[in-house]
Amino acid sequence: MQPLFRTPAAVPDGHPGDAILLVDNSRSFAAMLSASIGERLGLPVTVVASLAEARQALAGSDRHFLVFTGLVLADADADAILGFFVSTGLPLVVVSGAYDDAIRQKLQAQPIVDCVLKDTPGSIDYLVWLAQRLERNRRIGALVVDDSPAARALASSRLRLYGFQVAEAANGADALLAIAADPGIRLVITDYEMPGMHGIELIRHLRRTHARDRLAIIGVSGSGTAPLVAQFLKHGANDFLHKPWSGEEFFCRVSQNVDNLDLIGTLQDLATRDFLTGLPNRRHFFDLGAKMFEGARARGLSVAMIDIDHFKHINDSHGHDAGDLAIKAVANAVAQHARGQDLPARFGGEEFVLLAPGLRGDAAAAYFESLRAGIEAMSVPLGDGRSVRLTVSIGVCPDVGGGLSAMLAEADRQLYVAKASGRNRVKQAAETSAREPSMA
Numbered sequence: 001m002q003p004l005f006r007t008p009a010a011v012p013d014g015h016p017g018d019a020i021l022l023v024d025n026s027r028s029f030a031a032m033l034s035a036s037i038g039e040r041l042g043l044p045v046t047v048v049a050s051l052a053e054a055r056q057a058l059a060g061s062d063r064h065f066l067v068f069t070g071l072v073l074a075d076a077d078a079d080a081i082l083g084f085f086v087s088t089g090l091p092l093v094v095v096s097g098a099y100d101d102a103i104r105q106k107l108q109a110q111p112i113v114d115c116v117l118k119d120t121p122g123s124i125d126y127l128v129w130l131a132q133r134l135e136r137n138r139r140i141g142a143l144v145v146d147d148s149p150a151a152r153a154l155a156s157s158r159l160r161l162y163g164f165q166v167a168e169a170a171n172g173a174d175a176l177l178a179i180a181a182d183p184g185i186r187l188v189i190t191d192y193e194m195p196g197m198h199g200i201e202l203i204r205h206l207r208r209t210h211a212r213d214r215l216a217i218i219g220v221s222g223s224g225t226a227p228l229v230a231q232f233l234k235h236g237a238n239d240f241l242h243k244p245w246s247g248e249e250f251f252c253r254v255s256q257n258v259d260n261l262d263l264i265g266t267l268q269d270l271a272t273r274d275f276l277t278g279l280p281n282r283r284h285f286f287d288l289g290a291k292m293f294e295g296a297r298a299r300g301l302s303v304a305m306i307d308i309d310h311f312k313h314i315n316d317s318h319g320h321d322a323g324d325l326a327i328k329a330v331a332n333a334v335a336q337h338a339r340g341q342d343l344p345a346r347f348g349g350e351e352f353v354l355l356a357p358g359l360r361g362d363a364a365a366a367y368f369e370s371l372r373a374g375i376e377a378m379s380v381p382l383g384d385g386r387s388v389r390l391t392v393s394i395g396v397c398p399d400v401g402g403g404l405s406a407m408l409a410e411a412d413r414q415l416y417v418a419k420a421s422g423r424n425r426v427k428q429a430a431e432t433s434a435r436e437p438s439m440a
């Protein structure tokens with residue numbers, strides 16, 4: 001099952017801090033940019049106005065994962081500024097007041113992520129986007145597939161500069177092994193001409209297991225004729241880059257493709273997950289549940305409807321926000337109680353469902369009883385020093401020969417019986433006949 005809550009994974013290595021170092025001699029620009037990053041991304045920004053202060057901010061600390069710097073500082077010229085920040089190994093974005101041919105040439109020779117003209121419309125928005133992209137890249141794996149060590153090293157070093165966790169493969173077979181071993185890889189950059197398996201064949205293999213919305217693939221070739229580009233795209237590449245690519249284009253295409261994956265992930269979350277609790281929603285429960293149901297039948301399974309008791313009273317006496325906290329706490333308890341093979345969901349309001357494959361009879365009764373008891377023992381902090389206690393009623397139905405909907409209908413009937421007989425209890429339908437309650 002997919003993880004229930006999309007908590008950001010830890011950044012495996014490199015620069016683990018989440019702060020940005022902003023080095024600029026314009027107080028107003030630095031204030032505007034750091035406020036925008038703080039408000040929109042929630043990332044801390046250290047603002048300094050000289051190279052000496054920047055050295056001090058970075059000394060002995062790995063708080064920063066990214067540097068934005070101007071090239072005009074009171075205590076250093078452009079070469080000294082670039083030389084120092086490049087030597088730190090941190091991703092570097094130059095934020096310049098001017099961008100002429102001389103600066104462009106100087107920067108092209110340097111391993112920097114990007115150069116942004118600061119006084120243009122939209123520059124703050126672009127820099128905020130850059131900060132977000134580079135921060136997120138740290139949790140994304142990228143694989144470079146190329147039989148040329150030099151081409152591989154060039155693409156890999158660029159991707160590392162953008163913060164990705166980079167793996168390399170010299171041929172298609174090794175690439176397939178690398179992808180199978182690391183589910184964190186979301187971006188593949190593959191050459192065309194390679195011994196054993198060419199790039200398009202590799203993509204055909206990859207697409208059997210990795211859809212376009214989960215893995216972005218960019219084809220690369222020096223012989224990027226129109227038919228070859230079309231073949232790449234038709235066989236599943238998300239994009240194509242002609243060799244030799246410019247650093248600027250490489251960054252734009254890579255970023256656009258991983259942005260698209262993020263966007264699709266967000267839309268999928270909105271469509272399948274309950275906004276308040278992060279649990280699968282009702283529709284997603286039926287999609288996943290229908291797939292699980294047939295496979296689980298041989299070993300038996302049970303489904304439970306779980307409803308918070310007197311929930312209206314919690315809302316009425318503590319307010320709607322407190323009610324939301326109570327719903328989240330119960331959702332969390334249900335998700336924590338669920339085993340890896342279970343499927344929990346929020347069905348709406350204060351009602352939850354838990355589908356438990358492999359459980360029936362007394363084992364199912366004990367399993368849901370321990371969930372009920374765990375929730376009864378909880379104290380939900382309301383964030384203002386107060387806390388609230390709550391209970392749930394649970395209706396359980398085993399597989400009695402109908403479909404999943406029939407099980408849910410019977411679990412709902414058992415829930416009604418649990419409510420009617422005093423709440424804070426589990427009622428379970430009999431195995432033989434789903435219409436006779438068997439557990440008091």
Ligand SMILES: Nc1nc2c(ncn2[C@@H]2O[C@H](COP(=O)(O)OP(=O)(O)OP(=O)(O)O)[C@@H](O)[C@H]2O)c(=O)[nH]1
Pocket residue numbers: 276307308309310311312313315319320321322323324327348349350419423
């Ligand atoms: N805070 C909050 N309240 C919600 C949400 N969804 C539904 N509710 C409220 O939940 C309450 C549900 O109340 P009922 O279904 O009547 O439950 P009850 O009568 O209090 O309790 P039982 O009879 O024990 O089920 C209503 O007042 C809804 O407005 C939500 O997302 N957040």
